Amino acid sequence: MMMLTFEDFPLGRLGTYGPRHVTREEILTFAAEFDPQPMHLDEEAARKTMLNGLSGSGWHLCSLMMRMMFDAFIGRAASLGSPGVNELKWVAPLRSGDDLTLDVDVTEARLSKSRPETGIVTFRAVVRNASGQVLCEMISPIIIRRREGAQG
Amino acid sequence: MRFYEDIEIGQRRELGSFTFKAEDIKRFARQFDPQRFHLSEEEGRNSLFGGLAASGWHVASVCMKMIVADGQRAASEAAARGETVAVWGPSPGFRELRWSIPVLAGDTLSFASEVETRRTSDSRPEWGIVQIRNRGTNQHGELAFSFLGTAFVPRRRPGA
Numbered sequence: 001m002m003m004l005t006f007e008d009f010p011l012g013r014l015g016t017y018g019p020r021h022v023t024r025e026e027i028l029t030f031a032a033e034f035d036p037q038p039m040h041l042d043e044e045a046a047r048k049t050m051l052n053g054l055s056g057s058g059w060h061l062c063s064l065m066m067r068m069m070f071d072a073f074i075g076r077a078a079s080l081g082s083p084g085v086n087e088l089k090w091v092a093p094l095r096s097g098d099d100l101t102l103d104v105d106v107t108e109a110r111l112s113k114s115r116p117e118t119g120i121v122t123f124r125a126v127v128r129n130a131s132g133q134v135l136c137e138m139i140s141p142i143i144i145r146r147r148e149g150a151q152g
Numbered sequence: 153m154r155f156y157e158d159i160e161i162g163q164r165r166e167l168g169s170f171t172f173k174a175e176d177i178k179r180f181a182r183q184f185d186p187q188r189f190h191l192s193e194e195e196g197r198n199s200l201f202g203g204l205a206a207s208g209w210h211v212a213s214v215c216m217k218m219i220v221a222d223g224q225r226a227a228s229e230a231a232a233r234g235e236t237v238a239v240w241g242p243s244p245g246f247r248e249l250r251w252s253i254p255v256l257a258g259d260t261l262s263f264a265s266e267v268e269t270r271r272t273s274d275s276r277p278e279w280g281i282v283q284i285r286n287r288g289t290n291q292h293g294e295l296a297f298s299f300l301g302t303a304f305v306p307r308r309r310p311g312a
Contacts, residue, residue, distance in 0.1 A: 034213040036220055039242065050241045050304070058243060059213045063184040066209050070185060079187065080200050082208060085249035085299070090242070136245075143200075 004077040005147040006109065006119035014104040014123070017072040019130070020064060022056065024096035030060040056094030061136050064094075065127050068102045078145035080118060085140040092135050099130040107139065111146070118143050153227050155238040155308040156280030159270055165226075167218040167263040167286075172206050174257035180210040193257070201254040208251040211261070211297045215286055218263040241279060241304030249299035253290075261288035261296060268300065272307070279304045 031040035035057035038045035046054040094100075108122035122141045128134055174193070181190035185207035189199035196204035227237045255261060269283040282305050288297035 030213075034217045036217075049239075055242075057213075057216070058245075059209070059216050063180075063209045063213065066207070067184045067186075070187065074187065081187075081189070081205075082251065084208075084251050085246070087245070087247050088249070089245040091244075093242075 004073060004144075005150075006078075006111075006121065006144045007147050007150065008077075009106045009109055009121045009144065011106050011109065014106055015072060016101060016103050017068055018101035019099035020068055020102075022064065022094065022096065022098045022100060024054070027054070027056040027060065027094070027096050030063070031057050035059055051093045053093075054096060056096070058090045058094075058136070061090070061094045061127065062088065062138070064100060065102060065125060065136065065138065068100065068127075069104065069123075069125060072102065072104065074142070077142075080143040080145060082140055082142045085138055086122075088136065088138045088140075090136050092129075092133050094135055095129070098135075100135070101128050101130075102126070103128070108141075112143065115143075117150075118145050120144075153223050153230065153238045153240055154305070156270065156272070156282070156305045157308045158238075159267055159280070159282055159305060161267050161270060163267045165222060165265050167215075167222045167265060169260050169262040170214050170218060171260040172210075172214070172255055172257060174204055177204060177206045177210065177257055180213075181207050184209055196256070201256065203254070203256040205254040205256055206259075208297075211251065211255050211288065212249065212299070214261070215263055215288055215297065215299075219265065219286065222265075238306050238308075240306070243301055243303050246299045246301040251297060253294055253296050255288075255290070255296050259296075260291045262290075263288050273304075276304070278307055280307050281305070 039049040040057050043054045103126045105124045107124045112118045120141050125138045127136050188195035190207045193204045230237050265284050265286045273279050290296045
């Protein structure tokens with residue numbers, strides 16, 4: 001299979017991906033292991049919080065976004081990993097039964113100075129629910145290998 | 153948990169430590185981040201990471217686990233002293249998340265938090281907004297992970 005390389009990520013819209021259905025079971029399982037706060041575990045307690053009802057952990061949403069990006073393109077890209085996340089906004093809560101879609105744009109692509117065989121591609125990723133409401137937005141760079149023989 | 157009025161810039165809390173086992177790294181990766189260097193020791197050794205490396209989102213999620221556990225400890229201590237326990241609101245997000253060096257199978261990260269900014273909210277007078285830098289340092293004393301998180305913290309005297 002041809003791997004996607006740095007050259008395959010021009011500026012602009014890369015694609016729209018999903019939907020990914022999220023179950024109540026998944027939300028509870030993730031929260032029990034990593035984020036056991038009442039708003040992520042208990043419907044009754046969650047109703048009394050600012051989020052007004054059971055919601056998935058924000059870190060669960062991030063992890064689901066990662067998986068959607070993997071299935072969309074990272075899984076077939078010559079990715080060497082990411083140095084981090086510039087900014088992430090949790091805009092609205094993840095709810096059980098949500099069908100998530102993901103829009104990905106390339107906002108910046110530049111060659112690496114320290115590793116000339118690689119480039120750094122910055123992505124803007126936005127997750128929405130089925131009614132089009134934005135749940136989270138992320139800006140994050142990924143290090144991607146350049147095409148074989150590319151130089152300079 | 154503290155109220156907004158109890159929070160000062162520079163306040164630091166040790167959150168505890170966590171050892172990343174190979175089986176946990178692979179289990180998280182299979183579900184959320186099945187890149188080859190998170191799934192196999194050999195692929196990890198052949199990657200930039202130099203060994204089986206935890207997904208960055210696994211490291212972040214474990215940090216959250218430590219933050220929640222610390223908050224629960226602090227809340228039960230406050231309750232034992234007969235104090236009113238502040239219930240923090242949800243987070244609107246974070247900035248400057250850095251996976252500075254890989255977290256490899258067997259590594260132990262010690263997590264700590266430090267308050268960087270605090271301000272009141274004009275639109276929500278019952279809440280203050282606090283930015284906290286969370287850091288994970290490995291067993292060699294190297295900073296592996298950090299981010300600047302934002303939290304809504306309730307005010308003891310709204311609007312005062």
